[in-house]
Amino acid sequence: MSSILDRASRNFLWQHPWQLALAIVGIALGVAVVISIDLAMESSLTAFEQAGKAFSGTATHRIIAGDGGLDERLYTRLRVEQGIQKIAPVASAYVQLTEQTEESFRLIGIDPLIEKSLQAVWQQQQKANKTSVFLTRLLSEPNTALMSEQSAQRLHLKINDDFTVMADSREQRLKVIGLLAPDNAVSEQVLARLLITDIATAQEVLGLFGRLSSIEVVLDKNRPEILAQIGKVLPANALLISTDSQSQSMREMTRAFSINLKAMGLLSLLVGMFLIYNTMTFLVVQRRRLIGSLRAIGVTRRQIFKLIIGEAFLLAIIGTLIGIALGIALGQGLLYLISETINAIYFRIDTTSLMVSPVQIGKGVLLGIGATLLAVLPPAFEATRFSPVTVLTRSQLESGSRRLIKVAGLISLVLIAGGMALAFFSGKSISLGLASIFLLLFGFALLTPNFTLLSMRLIERLFGRFLGILWRLPPRMISAEISRTGIAIAALMIAVAATIGMDLMIGSFRQTVAQWLQASLRADLYVSLPGEKMTADKILADHRLKEKLAELPNVQMLSSVLHTKIITDDEFTKVSVFELNAKSKKGFIFKHKVGDDLWNRFEQRQTVIVTEPYAYHHDISIGQKILLQTAQGNEPFEVIGIYADYSGDQGHLAMSRHNFQHYWSDLGYSGIGVYAKDGTDLQQLENQLSKLVTAEQSVKSDRAIYKASMEMFEQTFTITETLRWLSAAIAFTGVFSALMALQFERTRQLGILRAIGITPRQLTALIFGETGLMGLTAGLFAIPAGNVVAYVLIFVVYQRSFGWTMAFYFNPWVIYQGLALAFIAALFAGIFPALKMAKTKPAEALRTE
Amino acid sequence: MTTEAAITIQQLSKSYQESGRQHEIFSKLDMQVRRGEFIVLFGRSGSGKSTFLNLVSGIDPPDRGKVIINGINLTGLTEHERTLFRRHHIGFVFQSYNLIPTLTVAENLLLPLELIKRITVKDKDKVAGLLARLNFADRLDSYPDRLSGGEQQRVAIARALIHDPDVILADEPTGNLDLDTGKQVLELLDTLVKKAGKTMIMATHSQEVIGMADRIFSIHNRSLVSR
């Protein structure tokens, strides 16, 4: 392509720096949000996997146990009796370094003698001779530990310094005997919160006498029979899993969360695409004269098309690069929010720093450029159709777009119908559920121009006669330039509809959870008994505490729960073991009609009840039997109830303590509910109980638990809200850019208004009138769209993601807020264009055409 | 200054700053226009005709000098005051795109009225009457883009007169029209303005106007030359 041709049109671009900047902002923000989510999510999960590798090294498999841990004799048996060489015992748990920091550290106890064969990550970083010195000292000197140089620095510890670690309520002094030097960022991450000790030391610190957390296994590919060999001696509460499948199941667990987050990122990109589309259309339409002249002197359509696409490509690259830089910065912020949320609802992960991989950057680049080019195709085609002879006037262009709007209206109906159909006929797929929301939003967006035209006509009909000629202008201008205003309104509508949809969903969810909590929190006070449930003395202490509670004069009765894991179908399943009383039984909300004998059967027979998410994920219905692994082999338990539970999205089983004790060993309690006699001073009772419990046990009233749970609920939505604001910010930029384009295009018209005596202030008021109306229109149309989105979120996406049902609670405040948001955003976006136009000298405005 | 003078221009200078260079359009123009006079302004393209009209109407402030209309010195007024002054005292006809595209023909005519007073039924009748005289009786509710260029100019002339201003400024009102239509528009302008006794300054290239004008000037070398 000739460089003169390039220059002819590029000069034009430089005269519209605002539009260029805004288009770049649109691309950049869209890309930034998408990749920041990707980066933060991946970093959180990778950190988790890396931490695993830190001590598992080359291990291919791992023997893990539920609560109670593994008997260390299993290890000896495997090694001595079965002659399996490449295995290593591990005792590990989180500890507190109370003197130095709030952070918790992971303490890993290893067997220094065998450890070397495992080549764990931490060893690879060290010089070989150094490692063996460390290992020998760990073994020979009791209560010694290794940590990374960075940790030591952070904690102000030097070699041979002592420090106190605390696990449960045990305290122990350890001595730093060696500092590990990680040689890259990943291993630095992994080692950042790690203490390595000899296994005996770890068992002592953690109170795991004679117990192991896991046994690492390096499986020789040529000897697969070893797996079977191990399987034979495995106790009922232990499982042999491959390390790959473990990290896979972790990803599986967070999949729904991850998909939902990524969808929010894509939403931002979609809104960003409207912005790009708008800008490029503006830049093309404004150049219709230039393009016409170029065509007249012999430039082909193909050349014109290439020219426009070339420009878009340039914008896309700049925008995407900025977006990636921005995304990395944003990812840093999101990382914290995301790992907090994963911590709160899934599993424990340590906070980490952001890890950026070329693949993710590549994805960002592709998305940014792809989205831009897609958005720019329509205006690029339009450009090729500009006639070399006649230059279309603005109103001719508009009448062309009216035809388009009619077509868009029809397409939108198809999209909305298709979206609804997809929502309800896509099985259990979360992605398709979310895709249906995108279809719906896009459908509503395409319908926006029609809705706008209709509203403006209605406004005129209703208020026209009272308004005077001047004030008829705002609605008229919106209709007259619908190809611009329509896009701005659509972008704003999408953002506000998404906001309304999410707010209604979160509100409904909040209400549902609140009601569930209120219904299920039946006791007056709750004692929680956290900590590793592996140690015999803890179990004993639990029982003693419960007896003491029962003897208190003001206590009418108790209930108890134990949260543990049982193996079903070769995986661990969470189980709540209940000791219920008449009151606590009322706390269960069943999702079906319940017979009178349910509780009787729950106590007497081999039965379980399951939570709604569990039933959803495992396709369980009443009457079905679940095989649970016991010491005597697999035992069938009949499902007799499905109940509401919002405490986790994977779901769990529940059985009576009576049932549990019959097949599994005692593991103490996780919580005890205390029911006071009528007329008891609860505060006094709480104080009394507090004196009975240890430091890490706690006594909380039902109110306090309710409050804490609701706070946790809000916390899990911080990330959602943050992301929502980002897409709103992009929509705002879109409206701003459209308004700038609009005001530029009607400079001449505003000049005439000024010439015939309209003051700058009146002009400003007119433009605000127009933008305010645009905002209101977007807000109004976002109400039905937002309700549909909420509906699909509640009954399709969230149900599929987490397996629980919730009721739809309509909250009019959400609607008012949405309206206000749209209105205020539009007004704000109008400030600068309005001021700029009011300040434009009429003489100059009249020179334009 | 005679009492007859509708427009007095004294020592008017205007220059533009363009890429750092001062570009002088006029310096020290003087001119007196009597009430009811029809002044025609000739001049090469770029000689400053539009600029001159903008200075007279107060759309553009001069660098130095005075523009006095009906005894009021526009250059002593603020931007806001000049805008209000235009509302009441000046009617405009530009070369093209004179009308507000989103208002109907009738509304375009009512707008200048609405800016100075409350619109009454009588005003609406007045607009309808004026348009009927121009043969637009059936197009009151048409939007400007449905009209031909000549028709638009005729409506623009009606708009310039509707609120009874003292001065009409016309900047190449026939510039975009063919010869015949141009002639018709000029004749219309002439009759309407003369009949109403308005003062008018018209910038044009059209020679047809020579017979109608009271005085003819042209801008030459940054000053006004009487012809």
Ligand SMILES: Nc1ncnc2c1ncn2[C@@H]1O[C@H](COP(=O)(O)OP(=O)(O)OP(=O)(O)O)[C@@H](O)[C@H]1O
């Ligand atoms: N805002 C401005 N900045 C710089 N120069 C200007 C500006 N406005 C006008 N000019 C210059 O002032 C001169 C006079 O312009 P003007 O539009 O008054 O001429 P004109 O006589 O009306 O021409 P035409 O017959 O083509 O309409 C021109 O050379 C023009 O380039």
Ligand SMILES: [Mg+2]
């Ligand atoms: Mg001119």
